[in-house]
Amino acid sequence: METLNTLIHEHLLLRGQLDYLEAFTLLDEENKIEKLSRTLSNIKSIWDPHEEKEEKFFTKLSKSGIGIEILNEKMLIEEHRQLRGHWEVLNKSLKTKDKNKIWTTLDTDGKMIIEKFRKHMEKEENSFRRIFLPSNPPIDFNVSRD
Numbered sequence: 001m002e003t004l005n006t007l008i009h010e011h012l013l014l015r016g017q018l019d020y021l022e023a024f025t026l027l028d029e030e031n032k033i034e035k036l037s038r039t040l041s042n043i044k045s046i047w048d049p050h051e052e053k054e055e056k057f058f059t060k061l062s063k064s065g066i067g068i069e070i071l072n073e074k075m076l077i078e079e080h081r082q083l084r085g086h087w088e089v090l091n092k093s094l095k096t097k098d099k100n101k102i103w104t105t106l107d108t109d110g111k112m113i114i115e116k117f118r119k120h121m122e123k124e125e126n127s128f129r130r131i132f133l134p135s136n137p138p139i140d141f142n143v144s145r146d
C-alpha cells in the first residue's frame with residue numbers, strides 16, 4: 001500500500017499549494033509575480049512525479065483487475081491531460097512577464113486548474129476508498145507495491 005499512501009500524501013501537499021495559488025486569485029497580489037512563479041514551480045515539482053506514479057498505479061490496478069468497475073482510469077487520465085492544458089496556458093502567460101496577461105490567465109485558467117484539480121483528487125480518493133475499504137473482499141496488496 002506504499003504507493004497508495006504516497007499518492008494520498010501528495011494530494012495533501014498539492015491541496016496546500018493549490019490554496020496558495022488560490023490566494024493569488026483572491027488577493028490583490030499584482031506585484032507578486034515572483035511569488036506566483038515560485039508557487040507554480042512548487043506545484044509542478046509535486047505534480048509531475050505524482051502523475052507519473054499515479055498513471056503507473058492505475059495501469060497496475062487495471063491489469064490485475066482490481067477495482068476495474070470502480071476506477072474510471074480513462075476519465076482520470078483524460079482529466080490529467082485537461083489540467084495540463086490549462087497549466088500550459090498559465091505558464092505561457094507567465095513567460096510573457098506581462099502583468100495584465102498573467103493576471104487575466106490566472107483568473108481563467110488558473111481558477112480552472114484549482115477547481116478541476118480539487119475535484120479530480122476527490123474523485124481519485126473516493127475511488128481508492130471504495131476499492132481499498134476493508135469491508136471489500138480481500139485483495140492481493142502486492143499489486144500496489146513497487
Ligand SMILES: [Fe+2]
Pocket residue numbers: 051054076080120124
Ligand atoms: Fe490524478
Ligand SMILES: [Fe+2]
Pocket residue numbers: 007011050054121124
Ligand atoms: Fe492524484
